[in-house]
Amino acid sequence: MNDNDAGVETRGRFIIDPDGIVQGFEVLSPPVGRNILESLREIQAFQLVRESKGTQVTPSGWRSGKMMSSKSSSTIGFEKINNPVLNLTAETFEKQMKQSFPERPKSFSHIIQTNKNGVPLLDRCPITRDMSPWQVKDQIDSGALVLDTRDTAAFGGVHIPGSINIGFEKQTANWIGMVIDPGAELILIVTDEEAYASMTVHLHRIGYDNSVGYLYGGMAAWQEAGYPIHHLWQISTEKLRNKIETGKYDFLYDVRTLSEWSSGHIRQATHLPLTALLKTAPEISKEREIIVTCGIGYRGNIAASFLQSQVFQHVHSLAGGMKAWINSGQPISTHNITKLAT
Numbered sequence: 001m002n003d004n005d006a007g008v009e010t011r012g013r014f015i016i017d018p019d020g021i022v023q024g025f026e027v028l029s030p031p032v033g034r035n036i037l038e039s040l041r042e043i044q045a046f047q048l049v050r051e052s053k054g055t056q057v058t059p060s061g062w063r064s065g066k067m068m069s070s071k072s073s074s075t076i077g078f079e080k081i082n083n084p085v086l087n088l089t090a091e092t093f094e095k096q097m098k099q100s101f102p103e104r105p106k107s108f109s110h111i112i113q114t115n116k117n118g119v120p121l122l123d124r125c126p127i128t129r130d131m132s133p134w135q136v137k138d139q140i141d142s143g144a145l146v147l148d149t150r151d152t153a154a155f156g157g158v159h160i161p162g163s164i165n166i167g168f169e170k171q172t173a174n175w176i177g178m179v180i181d182p183g184a185e186l187i188l189i190v191t192d193e194e195a196y197a198s199m200t201v202h203l204h205r206i207g208y209d210n211s212v213g214y215l216y217g218g219m220a221a222w223q224e225a226g227y228p229i230h231h232l233w234q235i236s237t238e239k240l241r242n243k244i245e246t247g248k249y250d251f252l253y254d255v256r257t258l259s260e261w262s263s264g265h266i267r268q269a270t271h272l273p274l275t276a277l278l279k280t281a282p283e284i285s286k287e288r289e290i291i292v293t294c295g296i297g298y299r300g301n302i303a304a305s306f307l308q309s310q311v312f313q314h315v316h317s318l319a320g321g322m323k324a325w326i327n328s329g330q331p332i333s334t335h336n337i338t339k340l341a342t
Helices: 036-051 076-082 090-097 106-117 133-141 152-157 172-179 193-205 218-224 237-246 258-263 274-279 298-309 321-327
Strands: 014-016 022-025 145-148 186-189 211-215 251-254 289-293 314-318
Touching: 133 186, 133 211, 133 218, 152 298, 172 193, 172 274, 172 298, 186 193, 193 211, 211 218, 237 321, 274 298, 289 298, 289 321, 298 314, 298 321, 314 321
Parallel strands: 145 186, 186 211, 251 289, 289 314
Antiparallel strands: 014 022
């Protein structure tokens, strides 16, 4: 369950008796996010504290689980009908739960060190402020990173060159932790001051305390100041289909997870999970055309904006992602041989 006001996300809790024996646990909404190794670590932590009578600290080293459902609550009846995990055999469940866990976000090591060293007081964090276009330009020239939290269409229409697009959604903090270094000085592009205030709260919760301000007046002010702009063109399913049929495309990357890819993908696509892409950009000419797709376009824009920040010149994102592709009646393949990018 999520308590946004308190900043707490309960990702499924085990019921453990005083002897450290697991007696029961919650049913989790799909995708099931609990990493079984993390569950075992929690049990070991409980047992260590109990055996040492509180004289030893609990083991650290949190293990990443999968993304959780955006639903704030559910019922057993709903999950029995709609949760495919509940229909798996024990063997299949164990196999699925041991694969395809995401990479450890960059923010986690930072959070561990912060917990050890102590968190800074909010009044010691940088003074946040609204910034004029020239102030933003000066900060960028000094090494600040622009985090654009607008939706995919707004970012695609116009954005500051080199900015990263991570739209303000329920999973924003997770993706910021994957993409952006915790020590980066951030300038935010937001829809209004209220969105900026909300975003900085999310940043503070994951230890990102170097938000120096936001562009006052948004992209309209930036354009009026005459500074450079970039676009990230969204490509429609029809146009992508035509490109595939005529062979007029260079690279088509699917940045979803392996399980998503296996459930159905565009036959001509190459599987390049977002976490892998963020580690190493494709070793191809930066003049070649790249089309990126994901589930609904959110991760596709993260990937595409990252590629643009690496100076790839011709990058597009499939509007609506695979959901739009399937809903428009386009063919998919479920061939179980994964075509990986090199």
